[in-house]
Amino acid sequence: IVEDYAINELMPVIAKGGYVTQRDREEAASRMARYSGISKASILSYNLDVPTSFFWKELLREEGYTIGRLDSRYKGIDKTKGGERPDFNSELTSWLHSFTPAVNYYYKNVLNFKTDVKYNMFGPVRPWDNSDNRTGENLRQAMAQNPFLHTMIQSGYYDGATKYFDAKYTMWRLDPSGRMKDRLSFKGYxxxxxxxxxxxDLKQANDDIRDFIKNATPRKGEPAQY
Structure with a gap:
């Protein structure tokens, strides 16, 4: 229901920008508030285009919490309730203190791998360089040239960084002809x-990968042609 509303009703309203009627603006803000959990007034203050960082700060503001960027199931506590974005990424605090010591212990004490090199959970990836990003078109061309190439996207619903709906929307638009949609699939968790x-989800994701491989594997003797 929410996805259908976003595509078929909300996007046309936002596309009108400052020329949208006040009635449509108010109606859109009301629906967005109901679906998102933040107030209609907050949504209107951003002209229906709410930044994700504000959402992470705003959703549980009155309860005194923020929510995680990479996983909104994690809560954080900021110095003040005020502000436009969380002070820190609460999910990263948990992950860094869970995975980094564990993997270093495993390397040193189980694998007996000795090194003084620091294990980084995250690398220095900024600034992002998207100046020549043709990933989608490259994938489309590869799938067009190889009838046996299938693509499955797996995404978590609570990921606010690489958002699941962005991935699904990109998949929809990957091949405008619609001729390859039977080889494109999406799985959400x-x-x-x-x-x-x-x-x-660990079990389900693995089962989905196994099914994907089975379904994508050509039958013996099947020619690679359309």
């Missing part, structure tokens, strides 16, 4: 950026 942190 009730987790965040690392969907395998939830045991149910």
């Amino acid at each position: 009730r987790s965040g950026h690392m969907m395998y942190l939830r045991s149910e």
Whole structure:
């Protein structure tokens, strides 16, 4: 319901920008408030275009919490309730203190791998360089040239950084002809950026990968042609 509303009703309203009628603006803000959990007034103050960083700060503001960027199931506590964005990424605090010591212990004490090199959970990736980003078109061309190439996207619903709906929307627009949609699939999970942190999703994601491989593997003797 929410996805259908976003595509078929909300996007046309936002596309009108400052020329949208006040009635449509108010109606859109009311629907967005109901679906998102933040106030209609906040949404109107951003002209229906709410920054994700503000959402992470605003959703649980009155309860005194922020929510995580990569996984909104994690809560954080800021110095003040005021502000436009969280003081820190609450999910990273948990992950860094969980995974980094564990993997270093495993390397040193189980694998007996000795090194003084620091293990970084995250690398220096900024600034992002998207100046020549043709990933989608490159994938489309590869799938067009190889009838056996299938693509499955797996994404967590609570990931606010690489958002699941962005991935699904990109998949929809990958091949405007619609001729390859039977080889494109999407799987969503009730987790965040690392969907395998939830045991149910770890199992389901693995099962989905196995099914994907089976379905994408050509039958013996099947020619690679359209």
